[in-house]
Amino acid sequence: xxxxxxxxxxxxxxxxxxxxxxxxxxxxxxxxxxxxxxxxxxxxxxxxxxxxxxxxxxxxxxxxxxxxxxxxxxxxxxxxxxxxxxxxxxxxxxxxxxxxxxxxxxxxxxxxxxxxxxxxxxxxxxxxxxxxxxxxxxxxxxxxxxxxxxxxxxxxxxxxxxxxxxxxxxxxxxxxxxxxxxxxxxxxxxxxxxxxxxxxxxxxxxxxxxxxxxxxxxxxxxxxxxxx
Numbered sequence: 001x002x003x004x005x006x007x008x009x010x011x012x013x014x015x016x017x018x019x020x021x022x023x024x025x026x027x028x029x030x031x032x033x034x035x036x037x038x039x040x041x042x043x044x045x046x047x048x049x050x051x052x053x054x055x056x057x058x059x060x061x062x063x064x065x066x067x068x069x070x071x072x073x074x075x076x077x078x079x080x081x082x083x084x085x086x087x088x089x090x091x092x093x094x095x096x097x098x099x100x101x102x103x104x105x106x107x108x109x110x111x112x113x114x115x116x117x118x119x120x121x122x123x124x125x126x127x128x129x130x131x132x133x134x135x136x137x138x139x140x141x142x143x144x145x146x147x148x149x150x151x152x153x154x155x156x157x158x159x160x161x162x163x164x165x166x167x168x169x170x171x172x173x174x175x176x177x178x179x180x181x182x183x184x185x186x187x188x189x190x191x192x193x194x195x196x197x198x199x200x201x202x203x204x205x206x207x208x209x210x211x212x213x214x215x216x217x218x219x220x221x222x223x224x225x226x227x228x
Contacts, residue, residue, distance in 0.1 A: 003048035003118065004028045008038030008064065009080065010056050014103075018051065021107040022114075035059025039067055047075050048118045051110070054081035054092070062095055069096040076117035078110070131166040134213055134226050136205065138166055152204050157182070161197055162205075165214070165224040174221040198222060 005027045009015040012033075019029045030047075032038035035056040042050055042064070050068075054061040065077055076098045081088065084102035092100040099113050131138040135148045143159065145152040154162065164181045165173065178194050179185040202214045215223045 004030065004046055005114065006030050006032070006038065006041055006047045006050045008032045008035065008042075008050065008056065008061070009053045010034060011053070014053075014080075018107065018110065021111065025111055033057075035061065035064045039064045042068055042075065043071065043073065048121075049114050050075055050077045051114070052077055052079055052097070054079050054083060062092070065096050074121075076121050078113055078117065080105070080110075131163065131169075133166055133169045133224055134211065136166075136213055136224075138162060147205060147209065154201075154204065158197060158201050158204070161201055162224075165222070168224075170223065170225040172217050172221045172223050177221070 003026075005022055007015060007018055007022070007029055009018065009031070010033045015031055015033070019031060022029045027048075030041055032041055036058040038050075038052065038056070039059060052061045052064060056064070059067075061079060061081070065079070068075070068077070077096070078099040078101055079092045079097045080101055080103060081092065082103045089100045089102075098117050101110060101113060129139065129141050131140065136145070137147075138145050138159075140163070145154055145159070145162065160182050161178070164178065168177075173181075175194050176188065179188060183193065198214070198216075205214055206212045211227060213224055213226070215225070215227075217223050
């Protein structure tokens, strides 16, 4: 489902130019040509971003912005304005807008700013605290690992190694990826440190189990997951 943008702009040519670009970029665009209609649409609260011209008939952009913020709506707002002095920018930014773009502008810059604001305002994804693969479970907060009913004791480096593998479950991870992700080496020190730790980890995870989870992919790397 595409994200919705509200464009409040009274100049028909400018509005058409922006709306066409946003549509081609995959957004759904609602348009208003004056401040009152823009404010009415904006209060819906379903927009990912509002592009708001500063000089509008009926109700100017700054008044629309003040009304939105006064109503508790925190939708990201980019002000478009021909007024580009430092004082004008400061007034816009301190009145509750999230960005201020001076006309004339390139569409590419407007699009980049819209995407950045949407990214910033998106709720942060909840951090994973438990990683699983088949009957193997790693509790990151308690720093416990179990396979079925069996507790597995791991050394700190083995824990990091298993966490890295579980975050890439069912993917082939290379020796280089492991050296960088687990040992913070951005070069190959020429030791068998990866192989030694993987051998120990495999024993702790798979020994005595009916199903093996840690596999060597010949010539490529390693994979954690059910048998292919």
